[in-house]
Each structure stands twice: as structure tokens, then as C-alpha cells.
Amino acid sequence: MASLLVRYPSALRAHVTLVCSRTMASKTPVGFIGLGNMGNPMAKNLLKHGYPVIAYDVFPNACKEFQDSGAQLMESPADVAERADRIITMLPSSPNAVEVYTGQSGILKKVKKGSLLIDSSTIDPAMSKELAKAAEKMGAVFMDAPVSGGVGAARAGNLTFMVGGVEQEFAAAKELLTCMGSNVVYCGEVGTGQAAKICNNMLLAITMIGTAEAMNLGIRFGLTQAVAKILNMSSGRCWSSDTYNPVPGVMEGVPSANNYQGGFGTTLMTKDLGLAQYSATDTKTPIPLGSLSHQIYRIMCAKGYAQKDFSSVFQFLREEENL
């Protein structure tokens, strides 16, 4: 019962009671708000694992499509909060999260004390902390659990979740998240899940652009495919070069082998780099390569690469000059 160590100064007694009641009745309905490209397959995986799902989406079409799957659709986030004491949200950005949690018909209007609120949107860590404070005022527990893996992993239930929040709640969150992901990592206090995702995606962008530059330079040297082989056995090795190589013909089953379709779009990477830039500016952290990577992806968005996988930066840099 180590998980009964609770640090919340307020609502302590009620909290302890409700944690117990929450964890002992695990197949009770789970709320799911945000049924888009990612939320829809994620919620379906919850259903697959036997959890009744109480859902809501601001777009009627998204709701209708999901209703056929056997979930119960509500009229507002507040209505979802009335019926489920564990809720997962999967929203495009901060303003959506603010509206869904703290808006007129938001979750916090009717949330039950001791509820567990897991936000898997990718938003500013500072915003996650604000939402956590607001939730705590209403006696609920908020955790940030942004994902990594994309639509394919969402469907296959192979997402990686980076979780931030009160450590005691991690087990309860993990129970739900393992229905949707194969990797659920505790990162620290609330906001650190977002932070971890931002740091990872900034490094990913840097290594991807770096790989594209190194491969392109190698090709111009006449090295062709040999350069990938050499990089992958040397100190330049990285996921971008050995698992997701941006050069067509180097490996199968990655976007570069499929005209950069699918995968993780340039627009999404640009958004994440914008979050990294905000956070770095806020914390006075110098990120010269991260900043430049953000600018490069920003420029690519306006040059026809917005919907292509982010590894299309190789194509962006590769276009030959007409001499």
C-alpha cells in the first residue's frame, strides 16, 4: 500500500478514500475527450481492453464516428466528468486544453473529488502546471502524459507516454496508459512529461536535419549509400540515421521509402519546436541548434513540405541547383 502515501495537503481524507475507490474498481468507465487522428484509435484501444468509455469531441462528426464503436457520447466535457472519475484528454493545443478543462462546460465545472485527469495533449509545460493547480483546487489530480509514436503507434497500441505528476498516482495512470502504449515512463512532477517530450523532439529534429545534411554531403562526395552504413557504425549514429533514415533507398518501411507520406508531419514537428523555443526563452536556456532547427522547419512549412513527414528535410536540402 505504498501508494497510499499522499502529499496533498488539502482534500487529504477525501483523496485517500477516493483513490482507494478508484483503484479497486478498475473497469469503471473512463472518460475520453478529443477523438481526432490520435484520440480516436487511443480510445478504441481502451474499449478493446474492456473499459467502458464516456466520450466527447467538439466536432459532431468525430463523435458520430466513435459512437459506432460502443462508447457513450456526452454533450460537454463537464458531462463526461460527471460520469467518469478517470478522464483522458487528447487535444491539439493549449487553448483547447484551457477550454476543455476550465471553460464554461469544462471538466472542472463538475469533476468529482479525487478524479484522475490525464492530459495526453502536447502543450506548454507551464500550462500543464496551471491546469494541475486548477484541478487541485477542485480536489482532482492532474497528470501530463504526452505521447510519442504517431498515428501508426496509436492504432497499434505502441505509443510511448512520458508521464508527469504525483508519483503515487503513476500506477493508476499506467493501468490505463498501457492499454494504448508499450512504453509508459514516469518523468517527475507535473509538467515534466511535457518537458521530456519537448526535449526529445527538439533533439530528434536536430539529429534528423543533421543526418540529412551529412547524407547529402556524403552523396555529393560520391559516397552514396556507403555513408549511411558508416554513420551507423560510428559515433554519428542516431535513431534518425539507423531507424528512420531520410534518404530514399537506404531503408524500407520508413517515410523516405514512400515519398515522405505518413509518419510525423513537418507542421507537427514545427509546433513542438515552437514549444521548445518558448520554454527555452522562458528559462533563459540557450538552444542555438534547436532554434535554427525550428526556423528550418518553419521555412519548410511554407515550401510545400507541411504535410510531408519531417524527414523530408533531406529533400528540402537536396534539390539541385540549375547551373
Add this chain to the structure above:
Amino acid sequence: MASLLVRYPSALRAHVTLVCSRTMASKTPVGFIGLGNMGNPMAKNLLKHGYPVIAYDVFPNACKEFQDSGAQLMESPADVAERADRIITMLPSSPNAVEVYTGQSGILKKVKKGSLLIDSSTIDPAMSKELAKAAEKMGAVFMDAPVSGGVGAARAGNLTFMVGGVEQEFAAAKELLTCMGSNVVYCGEVGTGQAAKICNNMLLAITMIGTAEAMNLGIRFGLTQAVAKILNMSSGRCWSSDTYNPVPGVMEGVPSANNYQGGFGTTLMTKDLGLAQYSATDTKTPIPLGSLSHQIYRIMCAKGYAQKDFSSVFQFLREEENL
């Protein structure tokens, strides 16, 4: 006898004969020119493997120090070339290579037809191709085989060699290089060994700075060591984060655990990035992150980081502001 396929239009017959004579008498003396921090331990490994070594260095001290090891010291590169038909050179930069090969008392003044010349210096690929042409005119074979791994790997015989040149000669080169390294890779025509090293080191610099930025941002978020763990299980993973992490306390046995002593110095990385920049400009290849990495390491050279391991970029970015 597949290795007897020879493509040299000129000096064909003499070449074939001498290749045969070279490969059949493998413990004949090997020349070694350049007995500095890297050359000294490399040549010693040749001696360890039973090869008589005929050596030369422009600095008398370096020669003296090596003489005690049992090698025979000569008065000039030309003198070495008279006595050995396989020669390895390990020099600091292009001007040195030009002097040693084509200078008044250079190798090519007395080189025997069919000699195998292996240059393990890191120089401009275009320069390697010039030297190869000059060697071919004298009936000798030139290969570039720059190394990766640093002084530690040189001593332990664990270097990686990236080899460029006529493919038929690779076996002969490999015979010698495996005495000094654990990884000997054929890259393509002459110049591609240098090219491969340049590409690898440019990507290494980019991933190292990127890792330093991501780790620093994570720490400022309050993530501390968790961020390294998360990066290494996610798409941000790279050699710089999982094998040579720049943050003190994250792993043992790397320069960050030893106040950035040893390893691969900032000045050397800056030099390699300068070579990448030259090559990229020559071939009109855009390398935005590579260029910026070069500028960052260039600035660090003037800020007290010149002799520190290149992972000290973390320290450079990390210094806290006095508010």
C-alpha cells in the same frame, strides 16, 4: 587471386608484379611517417604485430622516443620510401601531407613502383585526390584511411579506419590497418575515406551540441537525470547521448565524468568542421546545422575550451547567468 584484377591503365605490368611481391612478403618493413600523439601508438601496434618499422618524424624528439621501441629511424620521407614499399602517414594537416609526399625529400622522390601509400591524416578530400594522382604518376598506389577513436583507441588498437582508394588494394591495406584498429571500412574511390570521416564528424558535432541543449533544457525543467534515460529510449537517441553523454554524473568512463579531460579536443573537432565547411562550399551543399556547429566550436576555442573534450559544449552552454 581475385585481387589481381587491376584497373590501372598505366604501369599495368609492373604494378601487377609488384602487387604480387608485396602481398606475398607481408612481414617486410612498413614505413611510418608522423610519430605524434596518434602516430606513435599506432606505429607501436605495428611493431607489436611483428612488422619491422622504418620511421621518420620532422621532430627529433618524436624520433628519439620512438627509436627505443625498436624501429629504424630515417632522415627523410624519401629515405623511408627507399626501404619500405608499404608506408603509413599520420600528419596534422594538408600542408604537412603535401610536404611529406611531394616535397624536396618527400616520399614520391624515391618511392618504388607499386608501393602502397596509406595516409591516415585527416585532410581535405580534394587534397587526397591530388596526392593520389601524384602517386599514380610515380607508379605507386595511394589510399586515404583517416581514423576515428582518438588517442585512447590508438593505444588500445581499437581505431576505426575509413578507407578510400582502388578496391583491389583494400585487402593489403586492411592487413596493416587491422593491427591498429578494430573496424576497417572500405568507402569507395580515393578521397571517400576522408569524406566519410568528415560526414561522420559533422553529424557527431551536431548530435553532441543537440544533446547538450536537450539535456540542459531538461535540467532547467527540473528533469535532471531522467532526461538522459528518456532520450535514450526514444527517438532522440544517439551515440552522444547513450555512449558519450556530456552531462557530468550521467555515465562513467567518459570525459564529462572527468572534467572533460582527454577524449577528442574542441580544437580538433573545430578543424574537422572547417574541412566539412570547405567541402560543403565547394560542392554547393547546404549544411545549416553543420555550419552553425562549426561556429559554436570556433567560439568555444577562444573561451578556454580549446583543450577540453568536445562534449564540454554542455558546460559552455550551461553556465548560469548572474541575475
Add this chain to the structure above:
Amino acid sequence: MASLLVRYPSALRAHVTLVCSRTMASKTPVGFIGLGNMGNPMAKNLLKHGYPVIAYDVFPNACKEFQDSGAQLMESPADVAERADRIITMLPSSPNAVEVYTGQSGILKKVKKGSLLIDSSTIDPAMSKELAKAAEKMGAVFMDAPVSGGVGAARAGNLTFMVGGVEQEFAAAKELLTCMGSNVVYCGEVGTGQAAKICNNMLLAITMIGTAEAMNLGIRFGLTQAVAKILNMSSGRCWSSDTYNPVPGVMEGVPSANNYQGGFGTTLMTKDLGLAQYSATDTKTPIPLGSLSHQIYRIMCAKGYAQKDFSSVFQFLREEENL
């Protein structure tokens, strides 16, 4: 009476009346909130021009120092708003502005209808628009009028004000601002004053770093002072090279001639570049050189340059390597 053209849909009648009463009694007291390095000399210039000043600062020392000048000190921004229907604020950052305008004892708690509120702080344009909306709800007019010129220009009454807000109010604002500045420019709707300052300062940072790089490169070429002369008669000419050259010995009366003391500090420039970065990210505008300039000044803050004039970037780049 062209200025009587009013476009406010709400509070129209009251507004017209109060505009008249405001403009006809121009030597009525003017409120001044924020008596720091800039605010103190600015408010003194208002006094010099015969305006009674009702002042407030959160720091008692700042208040005391100003009291001797003949102003009347209040206990809160709200108290100032009770007694003056024209108020100027000069605050360090957005959170301060939010507190002073909308806090418990903020201006808007007691502001009189039709008051003119001029904010000369440098804050995010989006925040200025928010404050303007809040002011409008209380029937007051808010204009942003950030300054350029620094402490020296503040003392000499030579500041440049970039003003955003309702055009009809510009004349009233100008009447006050010309006591403190020699250049008062109308930029457009509210927020555009901040926008103009941000754009200018971003370009200033870029040209200053560029000038430092070009001068440094010229000096390393052996050009010494000739390069400044040539730049200033050629297409590279800019304010940073012809009026505020960062190289010691090139011109008198600028910080580079005085060990980079005084002037416009690196920390302040970094703050402005952070605002430019936020705005660019918000509006999806690519600013590659602006971003990199922000990163360079950010790094300088942690290297002992925080309090030096921003032209000290020349010194930062110039430090020679020990070879």
C-alpha cells in the same frame, strides 16, 4: 477639432465629453507609474515642462527619491488613477504591467472614464492588446508607446516613442510624449508601437552582430580601421557601423570607447529578442538571423557580458585563441 472624430462604439457620448475636458486642461496632473532607471528621468522631464505629476512605484526607495523632485506620491496605481486622467506607465515586463493595470489595486480599479493610459513599457504586443481591451471595458483609452534611446536619451529628453492606438488620441499622447522625446511616431492600432519597437530592435541586434563580425574579419585580414571607413561608404553601411561602432578606437562617445559601459545592456537586448521570438513563433514568421541573434545574446548573458552594452558582442567574438 478634427480630433473629435471618435470611433468607439461604446461609451461614445461620455467619451467625447471627456476627451474635450482632457484636451482643454492640459496642465492638469499627469500620473506616472514606474520610477526606475528610465521612469525617473522621464517623469522629471514632465515636471520640467510644468506638468504636476502624481506618481507611484512599488519600491519605496524609488518613491522617496522622486518625492524630492516635487511630485505627489500615492499608495497604489488605483490611487494615481483617481487623481489623474492621463497616466504614463514605465514597467520592466508583462507581469508588472498586468499587475499595475488589472491587479487588486490596479489602475483599472478606479480609472475615470475617458482617461488616457499610455504604456511605455516594452511588452508583448498581444499583452498590450489585452490591456487595451480591459481598459476599453472601463471606458478608458490605452495606447502602447514603447521607447528607444536608453537612459541617456531619457535624461536628455531625446527618446523615440513608437505609438500604437486609436489615431484620434495620438495628438493628446504626443503632447505629453514630446516632453520626454524628440521623435514621436504613430504606428497604427494598439500593439503596433510594441511591434515596431520589436522589429527595430531585432534588426538592430542583427546589424550589430553583423558589424562586429565584419569588423573582426577585416581586422584579421590586416585591414584595421580602414574597414569601418569602407563599410560606411558602401552597401554594408548601417547605424551600428556608422553611429555606434562596436570596435574600440573607431569612434568617440560610444560605449566601445568606454569599455562598453552605459548604453543599452545585453540583458535588455536579450529580453527584446525574446519578445521578437515569441511574436514570430505566434505568427509563424521565419526569423533565422533574428533567432540566432537571440541565442548569441543569450549565451553572452552567461559569459560576463550581461551588464555591458550590447555592442560588446565585438569583444565576445574577438577574444583570440591561445594556440
Add this chain to the structure above:
Amino acid sequence: MASLLVRYPSALRAHVTLVCSRTMASKTPVGFIGLGNMGNPMAKNLLKHGYPVIAYDVFPNACKEFQDSGAQLMESPADVAERADRIITMLPSSPNAVEVYTGQSGILKKVKKGSLLIDSSTIDPAMSKELAKAAEKMGAVFMDAPVSGGVGAARAGNLTFMVGGVEQEFAAAKELLTCMGSNVVYCGEVGTGQAAKICNNMLLAITMIGTAEAMNLGIRFGLTQAVAKILNMSSGRCWSSDTYNPVPGVMEGVPSANNYQGGFGTTLMTKDLGLAQYSATDTKTPIPLGSLSHQIYRIMCAKGYAQKDFSSVFQFLREEENL
């Protein structure tokens, strides 16, 4: 006769004599090698000023076209050097200069002692110094005098020349150069003319991209043309914003007002930035913004901007995203 102060240790007597004979017969034929876009109008301006011109170009068409102007065409640079003791060269790049000066039928094969050789090509300063040494060995004087101003200024005789070389020869060089330019500046020893041009053009590129970024950000803020007005009266002012603004509609008579036709092409600016990058790497000078500007123009070359004026960077950054 102050110009008789000669510092050449070798060929002193002969040199003095020939300087006298050179300067006293100023309307003697002038050699001109390189009759391309720039060389053709430059040579025509010499003719206009009454100088007989002895010319050569590697392309027969260029020669034919020039013959009609009244010049005498030769078969090689060496032939030109036989007949003229003052020669101006205007070539595209270093390899051309090396060939024309030191090739088999190059100038130095037949140059007369004491000849004045003025190279107005834009090449690496180190190369200029090499050519000067080679010329000195043959008893001739070499000066670098690269130009600024473009084809329009070449036709109008309004070029700026940045001259490097022995100061005593400056007057003689100036006599010829003032036929083609309105600004002839002495920069220092040989190579400094190139150096000055490189520094100027690097700063020009930085200020042009910076201006494009600031104007674009201002426009996205809703500032439209006001931002140009404000920049030009503030500390962000530079030639790129007040004389050559990159935004269509801001000023007349510049490439942005003519769909970026004419002017100074992106490809040419990229070449100059490549020279700046080489020089900076050689001298270990950090040029972060200069490097990034080089990369930006390099990328633009491959995106359809190669032939457009370099101010088209505004258009490159401005393209709106499809949301």
C-alpha cells in the same frame, strides 16, 4: 615625386625607371582581359576616356562583340602583356585568374618589367597575394581592385573600387579606375581590396536578410509600410532598408519594385559569402550570422532564386503557409 618612394627590394632600379615611363605616357594602350557582363562595359568606359584598349577574352563571341567598339583583340593574355604595360583583368573566379596570370600563355609569361596589373575579379585574398608574389618575381606590380555596384554601375561608370597593393602605385591605378568608377578607395597592402569587399558583402547579406525578416515580421503584425519608415528613422536603419528595400511597394527603382529582376544575383552573393566563409575559417574568425546567411542564400539558389536579385530573400521568407 612622392610616388618615387619604392619599397620593392628586388628590381628596384628597373622599377623606378619604368614607373616614371609608365606615368608619363598615360594615354598609352591599356590591356583588358575578361570581356563579360562587367568587363565589357568597363573596357568601353576606358575607350570613352580616350585610352586605346588591347583586349582578350577566352570566348570568341565576347571578343567579336568588343572588336566593333574599336579595341584591338589579341590571341592570349601573354600577347596583351607584350603590348600594354597597364592591364586590367575582370574574371569570374580564382581558377580563371590563375590561368590568365600564370598559365601557359598567361600574362606573366611575357609581362614587361614594371607593368601595373590590376585585378578587379572577386577572388580569395590569399590567392591575390599569391598572384602578387608571382608578379613581383617577374618585376611587375599587382594590385587587387574588386568592384561593388553591379552591371548598372559598370555601364554608368559608377563602380566602387576597393584597392589593395603598394601605396605608391595607387595614383596610377586610380587614374585608370576613375574612368570606370566614382569611388576608388585605397585599402592597404595587396589582398586588402578583396578583404574589404568580402567584409562589406558579408555585412550587406546579413543586413538584407535582417531587413527582410524585420519587414516580414512587421507586416505580420499589421504594420505594413509603416515599419520601413520607422526602421529608417531608428537604430535599425541600414542601406538595405533605406536604399534597396526588399519589400515590393516600399520604394521605386530597386529590384523589389521590378519582380527582383536585374541587380545583384543570389548566385553572385552566394559566391561572395563562400569567399567570406573560406577566409573566416582560414583565420579562425567566428562569423555565426555570416555563416548562416551563406547557408540561407545557398538554399535559395536551389529554390528558383538563383537569378533573382539577392533582395528576393524577402520573397523566399514571405511565402505564406497553406493552413
